[in-house]
Amino acid sequence: MSTSLSDRGIDPSRVERLLERERARFVQTHPRSAEIHRRAAGSMLYGVPMNWMTRWASPSPVVVASAAGATVEDVDGNTYVDLCLGDTGAMAGHGPRAVVDAVAEQMARGATFMLPTETSLWVAEEMARRFGMSQWQFALTASDANRFVLRLARQVTGRSQVVVHNWCYHGSVDETLATLSPDGDVVPRHGSVGPALDVTSSTRVVEINDVAALEAVLRGGTVAAVLVEPALTNIGIVLPDDDYHHELRRITRETGTLLIIDETHTICAGPGGYTRREGLEPDLLTIGKTIGGGVPVAAYGMTDELAGRVVDGTFWHEADVGGVGGTLAGNALSMAAVRATLSEVLTEPAFERMEELAVRLCAGIESVIDRHDVPWHVTRLGCRSEYLFSPHPPRNGAEAEAAGDEQLDAALHLAMLNRGVLLTPFHNMTLMSPATNAAQVDAHTAAFEEIVAELLS
Ligand code: PMP
Numbered sequence: 370m371s372t373s374l375s376d377r378g379i380d381p382s383r384v385e386r387l388l389e390r391e392r393a394r395f396v397q398t399h400p401r402s403a404e405i406h407r408r409a410a411g412s413m414l415y416g417v418p419m420n421w422m423t424r425w426a427s428p429s430p431v432v433v434a435s436a437a438g439a440t441v442e443d444v445d446g447n448t449y450v451d452l453c454l455g456d457t458g459a460m461a462g463h464g465p466r467a468v469v470d471a472v473a474e475q476m477a478r479g480a481t482f483m484l485p486t487e488t489s490l491w492v493a494e495e496m497a498r499r500f501g502m503s504q505w506q507f508a509l510t511a512s513d514a515n516r517f518v519l520r521l522a523r524q525v526t527g528r529s530q531v532v533v534h535n536w537c538y539h540g541s542v543d544e545t546l547a548t549l550s551p552d553g554d555v556v557p558r559h560g561s562v563g564p565a566l567d568v569t570s571s572t573r574v575v576e577i578n579d580v581a582a583l584e585a586v587l588r589g590g591t592v593a594a595v596l597v598e599p600a601l602t603n604i605g606i607v608l609p610d611d612d613y614h615h616e617l618r619r620i621t622r623e624t625g626t627l628l629i630i631d632e633t634h635t636i637c638a639g640p641g642g643y644t645r646r647e648g649l650e651p652d653l654l655t656i657g658k659t660i661g662g663g664v665p666v667a668a669y670g671m672t673d674e675l676a677g678r679v680v681d682g683t684f685w686h687e688a689d690v691g692g693v694g695g696t697l698a699g700n701a702l703s704m705a706a707v708r709a710t711l712s713e714v715l716t717e718p719a720f721e722r723m724e725e726l727a728v729r730l731c732a733g734i735e736s737v738i739d740r741h742d743v744p745w746h747v748t749r750l751g752c753r754s755e756y757l758f759s760p761h762p763p764r765n766g767a768e769a770e771a772a773g774d775e776q777l778d779a780a781l782h783l784a785m786l787n788r789g790v791l792l793t794p795f796h797n798m799t800l801m802s803p804a805t806n807a808a809q810v811d812a813h814t815a816a817f818e819e820i821v822a823e824l825l826s
Contacts, residue, residue, distance in 0.1 A: 377758040377774055378743040379824050384780045387823060391783040395427050398787070401444040402432040425794045426783040436463035438804030441791060450809040452799040453791045457634050461662040461714045462804030468662035471709035472702060481700035488704045495711050499641040500632070502654050502670025507699035511633040511657025512540025514667040515596065517693045518653045519544055521671075522594035522627045525678040530570075532586055532595040532626075534577045536766025538603035539596060539631050540657075547572040549767065576765035577607055580616045587624040594627040594653075599643040602634040604769040605796050606748040606755045608762065614649055627675070629653040633667075636660075637753035637800065640717050646751075662714055664706035719803035723752035726801045726810050730754055733814030741821050752801040781820060788816040 396403065406429040410416040415423050422430050432444045439462055441449045454460050461468065475488075493505040508514045519531055519542065531544045539545040546558040547568035555574050557564055573592065575582040577600075586592065599614065601607035621628045630651040632642035636659055639646040644654060652675050657667030671679065684691065697703075731754050734747045744760040757763070759772035773796065782792050790813050792799060799813065 383824050388780045391787050392428050394787050399445050403429045405432045426779040438462045439802050449789050449791045450812050451791045453793040454800045456793050458658045459663050460659040461710050462802035465662050465714045467709040467713035471705045475702050475705035480702040486701045488708050492704050492707045500654050503673045504676035505670045508667040509665045511667045514655040514669045515539045515542045518629050518669050520692050524682050526593040528593040530592045532573045532592050534597050535574050536604040544571045547574050549574045578610045578613050578764050584620050587620050587626050592626050594629050596629040598631050599635050604766050605757045606750050607769050627652040632656040633658050638751040640720050661706040662710035666703035723801040727752045730810045737818045754799050756797045784820045790816050
């Protein structure tokens, strides 16, 4: 973090005092959550089923009792407007009726067979219609989908390296856990656990919007694929320059490098993601989290041309153990969930309503920022928004990282939580679902106003 707290327009001692008050308030109103967490330390590492569940700003994790639509209730009876939505995994809203019914019905008829169901045909055709890629395969997580396409890319190109954006996140994918040092060298991402490979040789990292760096890296002819989100979403939102995708596609084509677009978060831009909205032409596209309405599933699609090369390179007798797999991948339950989600929940009219709500949310945030004259800004991509503690949108990952502030984030997130609003823990992301309503958006604006006023008073 290169900037001091006061550069965020807020006195650091006020941030600290707010945090103390909010921690005390949380402890008073969440006794049952705290008790469950204490007991869970005896049977789960960190007292939670997945370590990042402790990354929320609260003194102990909120333990969920139930959720419906965009509302979550915890075991102490507190309710929340959910703008985190499982960091996009629940972008369809919690428990959408169509998905509940489809999953219950499929479960009663069998969940997994190592054989296709007719529903998988509907799903693949709909994925092709939405995203423009013609041939599809399925996995259970976006991490898996990304791992598999990187393998396929190396197989068909005969090249070994991968390019990613600085401060990207594509899941637990070894090649992508790399960043640029301040000197511009590739280094393992801080906190990378037991790296399986040396990213300084497997991976080249470039900043989003740095066409010259991209060109220099790809001219070497050693890179199998560039794997990118079309806009960064995991270090706040960093939007591409107007001509960036045009240049990215030009250079990848000229150098025989495959272009993989990860739409896992940027589906917020519309029913066919950023790719369809902006007419991008990747060779491969990956997506996870959203499309199953909460049921684990991911997908990767490719062009006909690439599909031909993949099939030619497939060693059929060992296809099940070749590193592109997953016994439960493409299972009937996931497919039923995707069909219900795409046909009845994450529909085109739903995206229109979600985007309108995000516009309303951003207007609310901007009005608070303006009224209190804090040097912050908000960025929106479709139905996803992010606020950041800098006056202007960052142009690359390093700028976005430098604008973050853990202490201010923590104070804001915990104060939001105590006022009944859930924000994504790692940054200030707010996401709309088809079930979110205007009153919930306005509840966020009111809480934001109250917290900023407290931080400044
Ligand atoms: N791609 C992107 C763009 C992501 O944001 C994430 C997770 N945040 C992933 C892939 C990995 O998803 P999962 O953890 O479900 O595998």
